[in-house]
Amino acid sequence: MAAEPKTKYDRQLRIWGEQGQTALEKASICLLNCGPTGSETLKNLVLGGVGSITVIDGSRVEVGDLGNNFMVDESSIGQSKAKCVCAFLQELNDAVKAKFIEENPEALIETNPAFFTQFTLVVATQLVEDSMIKLDRICREAGVMLIFARSYGLTGLVRISVKEHTVIESKPDHFLDDLRLNNPWTELKRFADTIDLNVTEPVAHKHTPYVIILVKMAEEWTKAHGGSLPSSRDEKKEFKELIKARMIAIDEDNYKEAIEASFKVFAPLGISSDLQKIINDNCSEVGSNSSDFWVMVAALKDFILNEGCGEAPLEGSIPDMTSSTELYVNLQKIYQAKAEADFLIVERRVREILKKIGRDPHSISKTMIKSFCKNSRKLKVCRYRLIEDEFNNPSIPDLQKYITNEEYSVAMGFYVLLRAVDRFAANYNSFPGQFDGEMDDDISRLKTTAVSLLNDLGCNGSTLTEDLISEMCRFGASELHAVAAFIGGIASQEVIKLITQQFVPMSGTLIFNGIDHKSQVLAL
Amino acid sequence: MTDATTAPSRSRDLDKLLLRPGNLVGPIFDPGTQLREDLKEYVRILVVGAGGLGCELLKDLALSGFTNLEVIDMDRIEVSNLNRQFLFRLEDVGKPKAEVAAKRVMQRVSGVNIVPHFCRIEDKEIEFYNDFSIIVLGLDSIEARSYINSVACSFLEYDSDDNPRDITMKPMVDGGTEGFKGHARVILPGRTPCFECTIWLFPPQVKFPLCTLAETPRNAAHCIEYAHLIKWNEVHGGKAFDPDEPEHMKWVYNEAVKRAELFGIQGVTYSLTQGVVKNIIPAIASTNAVISAACALETLKIASGCSKTLSNYLTYNGVEGLHIKVTEFVRDKDCLVCGPGVLIELDTSVTLQKFIDLLEEHPRLLLSKASVTHRGKNLYMQAPPVLEEMTRSNLSLPLFELMGKATKDIVHVTGIENKDDKKTSCLRKLRVVFKGIDGIMDMDMAGGA
Numbered sequence: 026m027a028a029e030p031k032t033k034y035d036r037q038l039r040i041w042g043e044q045g046q047t048a049l050e051k052a053s054i055c056l057l058n059c060g061p062t063g064s065e066t067l068k069n070l071v072l073g074g075v076g077s078i079t080v081i082d083g084s085r086v087e088v089g090d091l092g093n094n095f096m097v098d099e100s101s102i103g104q105s106k107a108k109c110v111c112a113f114l115q116e117l118n119d120a121v122k123a124k125f126i127e128e129n130p131e132a133l134i135e136t137n138p139a140f141f142t143q144f145t146l147v148v149a150t151q152l153v154e155d156s157m158i159k160l161d162r163i164c165r166e167a168g169v170m171l172i173f174a175r176s177y178g179l180t181g182l183v184r185i186s187v188k189e190h191t192v193i194e195s196k197p198d199h200f201l202d203d204l205r206l207n208n209p210w211t212e213l214k215r216f217a218d219t220i221d222l223n224v225t226e227p228v229a230h231k232h233t234p235y236v237i238i239l240v241k242m243a244e245e246w247t248k249a250h251g252g253s254l255p256s257s258r259d260e261k262k263e264f265k266e267l268i269k270a271r272m273i274a275i276d277e278d279n280y281k282e283a284i285e286a287s288f289k290v291f292a293p294l295g296i297s298s299d300l301q302k303i304i305n306d307n308c309s310e311v312g313s314n315s316s317d318f319w320v321m322v323a324a325l326k327d328f329i330l331n332e333g334c335g336e337a338p339l340e341g342s343i344p345d346m347t348s349s350t351e352l353y354v355n356l357q358k359i360y361q362a363k364a365e366a367d368f369l370i371v372e373r374r375v376r377e378i379l380k381k382i383g384r385d386p387h388s389i390s391k392t393m394i395k396s397f398c399k400n401s402r403k404l405k406v407c408r409y410r411l412i413e414d415e416f417n418n419p420s421i422p423d424l425q426k427y428i429t430n431e432e433y434s435v436a437m438g439f440y441v442l443l444r445a446v447d448r449f450a451a452n453y454n455s456f457p458g459q460f461d462g463e464m465d466d467d468i469s470r471l472k473t474t475a476v477s478l479l480n481d482l483g484c485n486g487s488t489l490t491e492d493l494i495s496e497m498c499r500f501g502a503s504e505l506h507a508v509a510a511f512i513g514g515i516a517s518q519e520v521i522k523l524i525t526q527q528f529v530p531m532s533g534t535l536i537f538n539g540i541d542h543k544s545q546v547l548a549l
Numbered sequence: 550m551t552d553a554t555t556a557p558s559r560s561r562d563l564d565k566l567l568l569r570p571g572n573l574v575g576p577i578f579d580p581g582t583q584l585r586e587d588l589k590e591y592v593r594i595l596v597v598g599a600g601g602l603g604c605e606l607l608k609d610l611a612l613s614g615f616t617n618l619e620v621i622d623m624d625r626i627e628v629s630n631l632n633r634q635f636l637f638r639l640e641d642v643g644k645p646k647a648e649v650a651a652k653r654v655m656q657r658v659s660g661v662n663i664v665p666h667f668c669r670i671e672d673k674e675i676e677f678y679n680d681f682s683i684i685v686l687g688l689d690s691i692e693a694r695s696y697i698n699s700v701a702c703s704f705l706e707y708d709s710d711d712n713p714r715d716i717t718m719k720p721m722v723d724g725g726t727e728g729f730k731g732h733a734r735v736i737l738p739g740r741t742p743c744f745e746c747t748i749w750l751f752p753p754q755v756k757f758p759l760c761t762l763a764e765t766p767r768n769a770a771h772c773i774e775y776a777h778l779i780k781w782n783e784v785h786g787g788k789a790f791d792p793d794e795p796e797h798m799k800w801v802y803n804e805a806v807k808r809a810e811l812f813g814i815q816g817v818t819y820s821l822t823q824g825v826v827k828n829i830i831p832a833i834a835s836t837n838a839v840i841s842a843a844c845a846l847e848t849l850k851i852a853s854g855c856s857k858t859l860s861n862y863l864t865y866n867g868v869e870g871l872h873i874k875v876t877e878f879v880r881d882k883d884c885l886v887c888g889p890g891v892l893i894e895l896d897t898s899v900t901l902q903k904f905i906d907l908l909e910e911h912p913r914l915l916l917s918k919a920s921v922t923h924r925g926k927n928l929y930m931q932a933p934p935v936l937e938e939m940t941r942s943n944l945s946l947p948l949f950e951l952m953g954k955a956t957k958d959i960v961h962v963t964g965i966e967n968k969d970d971k972k973t974s975c976l977r978k979l980r981v982v983f984k985g986i987d988g989i990m991d992m993d994m995a996g997g998a
């Protein structure tokens with residue numbers, strides 16, 4: 026008996042749609058180390074229906090693993106951890122192809138770098154600095170997405186490493202509608218002209234959509250004010266008063282909506298600085314190696330500079346508003362028609378560019394271009410430094426900023442200490458506080474290590490508190506289940522965003538602060 | 550490696566936190582093996598909800614040193630749960646969530662005992678909830694949260710200076726998710742805001758006005774709600790609509806399609822119909838995992854003091870980048886639920902029936918169908934019928950007599966609150982004071998009037 030995938034995945038299809046689901050089902054994920062952090066990351070991905078997983082771990086299950094990893098039980102003791110974890114994960118979803126390899130990830134990174142090229146994405150958990158750097162180079166070169174996750178006592182980190190990740194469907198929660206109230210195109214103006222705001226019939230009066238009210242009021246205002254829109258505070262207030270004065274009854278929701286939405290009339294013309302940055306990016310000078318995304322950006326840029334007169338293609342949808350059905354549906358059609366017209370221009374430009382760079386002009390689908398146009402105001406480009414660059418040349422001003430900012434200082438402290446414990450381990454063959462009985466020595470050794478690390482980074486070490494250093498030793502490289510589930514949950518969330526190419530992945534390194542939960546994303 | 554603390558142990562990792570002294574810890578923290586054993590032996594945790602959060606919570610708590618867990622949930626497993634409720638398999642569909650979840654976790658984590666309760670949260674006596682050290686909430690409904698909150702807060706007692714008595718405090722840890730967003734919070738009644746203190750964080754859902762549905766539909770959801778709320782009753786007059794009945798859902802869908810065609814509206818799909826009618830909240834495994842883990846960690850910290858606790862509200866948003874924020878909300882000093890209780894002044898002659906009638910008109914309570922308990926004793930119960938019959942004769946007796954002639958004391962009432970055209974089951978703590986018993990009291994009243 027198999028469940029209908031549509032029903033099984035219903036709750037997530039409502040978030041990332043069929044397209045996102047297909048992307049997940051095509052993805053092959055590799056996990057390095059299947060302690061609780063790695064196991065929990067994969068659990069969330071297997072439930073969501075990723076195509077295949079490959080679990081890599083060379084260790085055998087010990088008694089201690091039973092206390093922090095749900096994927097192993099008493100019967101697993103002495104067996105390959107990768108095998109046991111893989112078997113449990115397979116039980117969660119038979120649509121996923123689950124494989125395991127009993128091998129030490131560090132050894133695999135050293136001996137067989139080509140191994141990693143077969144995957145869509147690698148989830149590397151509990152790796153120390155040295156292996157992280159090596160794996161990062163391998164994946165970057167092979168164009169394989171990489172995400173690091175680590176749990177360490179009550180702290181931990183998640184860090185994405187991808188050269189470039191571009192997003193069309195960023196799906197932000199709050200984004201200003203694309204209504205062009207302050208810059209209506211001919212058809213919208215003409216439609217507004219057919220409607221009389223002074224209609225005396227009360228039912229008609231209270232069913233005039235606010236878009237029309239605002240377009241007409243804005244036009245009236247500009248006529249009376251030498252072509253400019255309300256800009257000062259007083260003018261904006263006056264504008265709202267003028268709208269209010271047009272009401273003929275107190276229960277006119279459309280007028281209330283118009284007053285509330287009047288800020289949309291005052292919104293600046295043209296594109297946002299974020300979008301400006303994208304069209305100015307070097308990558309928008311396209312060549313035969315350019316990705317589809319950048320080819321479309323190049324077309325978008327041409328559109329904005331030419332037909333768009335400084336504006337991006339119209340999104341084409343309107344929010345719900347009080348209105349008669351007829352007016353609303355007609356208004357919707359006007360927005361859709363303009364969006365379609367803009368799309369056709371961009372599509373033509375895309376095809377021209379493709380031809381120019383020697384590609385098949387139809388190699389980018391209509392659906393893709395349409396989606397690109399609809400989302401063009403919300404495009405996102407995320408780039409991540411190589412781990413090695415970050416480790417060796419972190420941005421000193423940012424580093425100093427984080428250290429001195431109270432909101433960030435604990436997270437920054439943990440960032441430094443998470444690196445210091447790896448240096449410590451490289452020197453002393455164990456993590457600070459890993460074994461009982463050496464706590465006092467380890468605390469002072471960790472302090473020395475952390476201070477010298479900070480000095481190497483060009484920072485003053487005096488801001489690391491004794492309390493935090495002792496806590497780090499107390500953690501003793503433990504992997505607590507709840508922390509691992511938290512870190513793994515975040516890692517899987519980011520993996521989903523990377524694979525579906527929807528929503529926006531996090532930008533820097535998440536440092537988990539399990540003491541008071543003031544976790545932070547540090548961009549270094 | 551012969552040292553007892555380094556010998557192979559299940560709590561290898563947890564021991565680092567529970568056995569070692571720390572600098573950034575809670576005031577009650579007393580590290581050592583005794584603490585570890587106490588968590589196992591004496592701490593009892595109730596998980597409310599065995600859904601997306603509940604499954605994760607049970608696993609997380611079972612692997613965080615707790616061995617006495619109970620879980621309550623009234624739902625049965627559905628296919629659409631399987632993308633995140635990882636304790637359930639296809640063959641479990643139709644079985645009670647609480648029972649399957651408890652069984653699965655016990656199978657995998659030896660030494661853990663989980664008692665399932667397959668029932669509504671209101672079906673349990675209030676005292677049931679008093680048995681737990683901490684209540685952890687993994688719910689998706691505001692009403693259910695509000696109910697458990699009122700129950701937990703009702704155990705809180707205040708001393709004569711109106712300071713909460715810590716020993717009566719029932720901590721709650723509450724989680725919630727929607728898509729890529731979620732929250733986790735710690736509620737220490739009397740010390741940090743309770744659910745009701747910050748109820749404004751959960752604004753009621755906006756419903757479409759009926760006239761929009763009937764006269765001016767503009768989008769697919771309007772057409773669906775028209776079919777669901779208006780047309781269904783017109784055609785099926787009297788027969789209740791059952792959202793879990795596929796035939797009913799298909800009928801609504803077909804009607805919505807017809808209406809959309811009539812008005813030239815696009816976008817009615819079967820999936821949207823289900824979403825609108827059942828008010829489906831999108832849910833994924835990863836967000837549930839993050840929020841539950843934060844809740845489980847806080848539960849461990851409250852129980853052991855092994856680190857500072859979250860103070861007091863965490864929000865997680867993974868839509869655009871990653872944003873984790875902690876906000877320290879403050880208590881509502883006049884909170885009806887976690888405060889010392891609404892003061893009710895009565896004459897000694899007031900009967901229990903009169904008292905119950907009074908609650909319905911009291912502007913701060915508006916409580917109908919009240920059941921009344923005093924110090925664990927049922928004075929009057931609306932249900933079940935047996936209890937109603939047993940307590941009915943009390944209605945004609947003076948409350949003063951029923952309360953053992955105490956001049957002032959706490960009374961708990963459960964009933965239906967009618968606020969803003971909404972009816973919700975709730976529990977309220979009342980401070981009943983009888984007038985004219987001693988002179989000092991009378992003078993106080995006179996001064997306050």
Ligand SMILES: [Zn+2]
Nearest residue numbers: 743746884887
């Ligand atoms: Zn309160």
